[in-house]
Amino acid sequence: MIFRQLFDRQSSTYTYLLGDSEAGEALLIDPVFENVQRDAALLRELGLKLLATLDTHVHADHVTAAWLLKQRLGSQILLARAAGATQADRLLVHGERVQFGRRHLEVRATPGHTAGCLSYVLDDQGMAFTGDSLLIRGCGRTDFQQGNASQLYHSVKMQLLSLPGHCLLYPGHDYRGLTVTSVAEERAFNPRLGGDVNEADFCGYMNHLGLAHPKLMDIAVPANLRCGQPEGGAALPDEPTWAPLTCSFGGVWEIQPTVLEERLGDGADAIQVVDVREPAEFSDALGHVPGARLVPLSELAARAGELARERPIVTVCRSGARSAQATVLLQRSGFQAVANLAGGMLRWRAEGLPTEGGAA
Template identity: 70%
Template sequence: MIFRQLFDPTSSTYTYLLGDSGSGDALLIDPVYEQVPRDLALLQELGLHLRATLDTHVHADHVTGAWRLSQRCGSQIALAEAAGATGVNRPLRHGDRIDFGSRYLSVRATPGHTNGCLTYVLDDQSMAFTGDSLLIRGCGRTDFQQGSPQQLFASVHEQILTLPENCLLYPAHDYRGITVTSVAEERRFNPRLGGDVDVGDFTGHMNNLNLPHPKLMAVAVPANLRCGQPDTEALPQETPDWAPLTLRFSGVWEIEPMTLLEHAAGLQIVDVREAPEFIDRLGHLPGARLVPLSQLMGRLDELDREQPVVAVCRSGVRSAQASVLLTKAGFGKVANLAGGMLRWKTEGLPVASGSV
């Protein structure tokens, strides 16, 4: 099985990718709207087809990427039936099974944080995805969206902490950078729900948290009750409009050699190799400007910030770094030549030679 844990730093949300290597089927748990391009890039690089998105609950701190991914991948949108959201292809109940290739997740209802909280358990019970029902050494709040401390206490103790001790637990959030826990750890060390804590202790604690509402709650909850579909019913622009590009999971946009040849007239081509390489056997692209990577940040004023920039090097490694640096410096239209001059030469495309 293919497994990846992804992170959104703005909302401290974990998104989980599960894939079956045999069939190529994949699931995404708790996708974030703004991170959809990242998730699509990873799916493409791993050769996976997204079958469904699964939200653990109606989130109050970020907008789900479920609708956006469905538009791009044709994936089903799965969410608790109890949530009452529109746009759900597969309303989930306790005991349901979600297949992906030869693997599957079992659905356990774990309400209490919200009335529609679900926990997803892998078929061999080696891992479970607990949403906000059980966090690492904590749990979700119980003071809005039909939350109930009594219900959450029962959910955690009956549906999560009854899993095998070595079952790994993956939450929807962690604000300290901790990535995973286990049933055994939470039974023993969770200060709210572990050890000898009873429902009275827990209820008294949760009813006196006095937390402010999440900053994005007024936006996120209505949007998530539409599964993340915008009011405009229009997809945001995901691909730059100045050339056909591919976003890599590294976060770098790439342009194919033939595409660059076709669009070269309107682009700034910046070769970031050292001067001797610019005139070696590989040559350089016609019209390319030599700005070695070591000098790039000191020569930004030589480049037009309004015109797209394509970075080039021998193999695409240094130019990928240049692309990142240019983007951080405020250049809005930047791409890396896929495969660099090695691939350009292999494809028999025109090169220039001569002095710098």
Template identity: 65%
Template structure:
């Protein structure tokens, strides 16, 4: 029996997949995200599993892989395409290779085009395939950077993915509209980029005119992923125990809004926005201490170093900088509110002092 979980990272819209053999309790993770290592490790522990391999479908440009960090914490091994050019993997995969986990295995199919090192992992009984960015739900990966080649991607999809059984479930690395999976039959019929009778010239012409901006994290993600997610320092930070925190690749510990709402009285919440923002449309958290970022260093001595500090701003950028300032001042228990007040409000957590400019209230 197969144990299967699909997990999602909201920041990069990335799916991570856990597959385990129920008898031996060993598992693999496909496309782990650096910031979600704590979550993934918790799932593995709670299910009583042993992580054998992390498998990346390609060298990602929109997030940093959690492969290296999981290796440090759980002793797993790292595998990805030999053609991807990354350093530090334990195994470099080629078309036709097999990755075993207990009595189950994944078959490796090379599906280049989005990048030259893209792989699709097919479950041993051909019931599921993990397509990375090669084929998305009613879409496909772009081909305008990282050795992308639209003609190559066309043939990868037609020959390596659409050749699977009609009812084979396809699980992509991303989705931006809330869809979770599809099938070979559906994509052959309904995919607007490559389904139906669309030709190679139709496909390449479509991709040549997408006009999309490059991923926001490309300058950070690609170099990091060419090291399998290993930070330049080469050191895995110690895990804080005062809250279930996640670590960004930039070294910032973050806490989720839900946890902060439930534990607001156990921490010091420091809002580093300007005064007019605090009473603007986003409002503020009731227990927050208001200290603009420019004055944080001089005001830091007013906070207790024994009680954890959570910093807050509009979207999480300034408050991430605030955690660095506080750490330099000797604060050890510091975290950033992930996504700032934008994410706090999106989750409908309670606020005070908001001002509706449209309504004039």
């Protein structure tokens, strides 16, 4: 099984990817709208097809990426029936299973933080994804979205802390940089729900937190009740249109060699090819892309003013590593339309594309 824990700094949200490598199928739990490119790139690089997104609840602090991922990757949207949301493809209830390849998640209803909270337990009970119902040494608040402290107490005790002690628990958020806990740890050390804490203790604690509402609540909740669809059915967020590009998991926009070769030209809006190798490499056995301009990486920041800001730039090196860093430097200098040549000159030559200089 493939497992990845991903993080959104703005909302301190964890997104979880679970995949079956043999079947090539995956699920995403609690994806964040702003991280769609990152998540799609990781799925592509791991060779996984996204079957579905699963939100643990209707979030109040970020907008889900469920709708956007469905538009881009064809994945289904899964959410609790009790959440009352529209646009979902499958409304989940307690006891259902969500399959991916040979593995599955068991759906457990854990209301209390909100009325529509779900937790997802892996088939072997080695991992559980608890959303905001159970956090690391804490739990979600219970003072809005039909929250109920008594209900949350029973949800956690019966559905989560009843799992085997070795079961690892992965929360929807953490604000201190903690990443994982276990059932045994939370039974013993959770100050709100562990040890000898009873329902009266818990409810007394939760009903007097006195917290301000999340800053994005008025935006996030209505959007998440539409599973993340922009208001009024707005179009997808803009992506680069000057060429077909893909974004790597590392956040670098890349252009494929054959696409670049088709777009080489001399017009006013033609792509600028910037080779960031050293001078000796520019004319070595690999040669260089026809019309490429040599600007070594060590000189790029100082010489960025020599490049036209109104024309797209493709950076090139031997393998694509140095040129990836070049895209970062150019973006810091204010260039918007920048991409890296995927695979560099090694791939350019391997695909038999024309070169200037170099060996036959």
